[in-house]
Amino acid sequence: MPDEVWDRIRSQAEEEAGREPVLRPFLEASVLAPAGLEEALAGLVASKIACSSLSQEATRAVLVETLTGDADVSAALRADLVAIVARNPACSSELEPFLHFKGYHGLALHRAAHRLWAADRHGLALLLQSRMSEAFGIDIHPAARFGRGIFIDHATSVVVGETAVVEDDVSMLHEVTLGGTGKESGDRHPKIRHGVLLCAGAKILGNVEVGEGAKVGAGSVVLDDVPPHTTVAGVPARVVGRARTELPALDMDQSLPLDYSI
Numbered sequence: 001m002p003d004e005v006w007d008r009i010r011s012q013a014e015e016e017a018g019r020e021p022v023l024r025p026f027l028e029a030s031v032l033a034p035a036g037l038e039e040a041l042a043g044l045v046a047s048k049i050a051c052s053s054l055s056q057e058a059t060r061a062v063l064v065e066t067l068t069g070d071a072d073v074s075a076a077l078r079a080d081l082v083a084i085v086a087r088n089p090a091c092s093s094e095l096e097p098f099l100h101f102k103g104y105h106g107l108a109l110h111r112a113a114h115r116l117w118a119a120d121r122h123g124l125a126l127l128l129q130s131r132m133s134e135a136f137g138i139d140i141h142p143a144a145r146f147g148r149g150i151f152i153d154h155a156t157s158v159v160v161g162e163t164a165v166v167e168d169d170v171s172m173l174h175e176v177t178l179g180g181t182g183k184e185s186g187d188r189h190p191k192i193r194h195g196v197l198l199c200a201g202a203k204i205l206g207n208v209e210v211g212e213g214a215k216v217g218a219g220s221v222v223l224d225d226v227p228p229h230t231t232v233a234g235v236p237a238r239v240v241g242r243a244r245t246e247l248p249a250l251d252m253d254q255s256l257p258l259d260y261s262i
């Protein structure tokens with residue numbers, strides 16, 4: 001079966017090894033030698049999160065097992081890379097996030113932990129979550145549900161709670177929290193619908209819904225539902241306008257309305 005994303009990553013790695021021979025051993029081990037994208041990613045991420053509780057080889061085996069054999073996971077791993085290149089002006093090839101972006105690595109690790117969680121292997125899932133937090137500064141509960149085409153830029157201090165849902169084509173920046181208010185139990189975390197853009201430091205608290213194509217301004221605290229295609233900003237957040245594009249996450253449109261003021 002054709003694998004266009006992986007084929008591109010391999011040829012980008014070959015080009016890079018030609019330009020920068022000192023990187024060839026790393027590129028050979030991490031991209032050119034492995035059998036496919038999932039195996040390569042498992043090796044790369046394992047090298048970053050292995051610890052005294054789980055050796056690098058054991059971590060790699062767990063990640064190979066959990067990242068392969070599930071068509072949804074495989075499609076998501078590829079869609080996330082395509083999304084990053086499409087939405088990040090600082091990124092010119094899939095090879096860059098594949099090798100170096102901890103937002104991509106952290107989300108891949110979450111996708112592995114989520115499969116373990118769904119299979120009632122909670123201890124191992126929680127160990128992966130813990131290592132994600134320690135190694136990448138990203139803390140996503142293994143039960144949280146993510147769609148595909150997700151871009152988590154910079155990613156430091158992103159926190160996502162147990163009952164959160166993030167639908168397809170969402171973009172978020174560093175220090176975003178999808179958390180509880182601390183006053184609810186059960187289903188207590190936000191639902192982020194298709195194509196939403198969550199800017200740096202946005203805190204979405206409680207079982208609230210951020211509607212399709214909405215934008216949440218940097219540093220906002222969202223405590224109520226956000227209607228689709230609406231821009232909210234401030235603490236607590238209030239509606240400041242309509243999103244200018246249909247799905248702001250796709251073009252990373254971080255502009256506020258011209259008449260915006262708090």
Ligand SMILES: CC(C)(COP(=O)(O)OP(=O)(O)OC[C@H]1O[C@@H](n2cnc3c(N)ncnc32)[C@H](O)[C@@H]1OP(=O)(O)O)[C@@H](O)C(=O)NCCC(=O)NCCS
Nearest residue numbers: 159160161177178179180181182183205221223235236237
């Ligand atoms: C502060 C907090 C505990 C709520 O306290 P509370 O006393 O129950 O407050 P209420 O929910 O009744 O809200 C009272 C008012 O404060 C406002 N408010 C609540 N939380 C606020 C916040 N974090 N920032 C600004 N205003 C806030 C509400 O909009 C409301 O305003 P209104 O009266 O004009 O409608 C809660 O909103 C909060 O911030 N929890 C954070 C939990 C957290 O850190 N979660 C992350 C987990 S990873």
